[in-house]
Amino acid sequence: MTKLTSDDVRKVAQLARLDLPEELIATYTNQLEEIIEYVAQLEAIETANTPPTTRAVEVVNVTRDDVTESTEVREELLELAPQREGDFFRVPKILSDS
Numbered sequence: 001m002t003k004l005t006s007d008d009v010r011k012v013a014q015l016a017r018l019d020l021p022e023e024l025i026a027t028y029t030n031q032l033e034e035i036i037e038y039v040a041q042l043e044a045i046e047t048a049n050t051p052p053t054t055r056a057v058e059v060v061n062v063t064r065d066d067v068t069e070s071t072e073v074r075e076e077l078l079e080l081a082p083q084r085e086g087d088f089f090r091v092p093k094i095l096s097d098s
Contacts (some may be wrong), residue, residue, distance in 0.1 A: 004033045 009029045013020045020028065074087075083090035 004029055004036060 006025050006029050009020070009025055009032060078084050078087065078089070081089045
């Protein structure tokens with residue numbers, strides 16, 4: 001593998017329309033070189049018999065059956081409202097008739 005140069009970093013920065021300060025080009029060159037070396041290590045790993053996955057640990061959603069249950073609190077809840085109209089809450093009007 002060829003060594004990454006400062007000119008390579010400048011070229012990539014230009015293509016990505018990044019304005020990199022000249023004093024940081026050497027730092028970015030070294031960091032990108034280390035990243036490329038790490039990717040090369042990953043490419044060397046044998047993965048032919050490894051099934052593809054979306055995450056390292058499988059996530060399973062725990063669900064339960066949706067069961068309705070009747071309760072005896074309807075009247076208590078209606079009594080908590082500031083205003084009540086029969087079996088409904090009475091609320092201020094928010095839309096005009098026009």
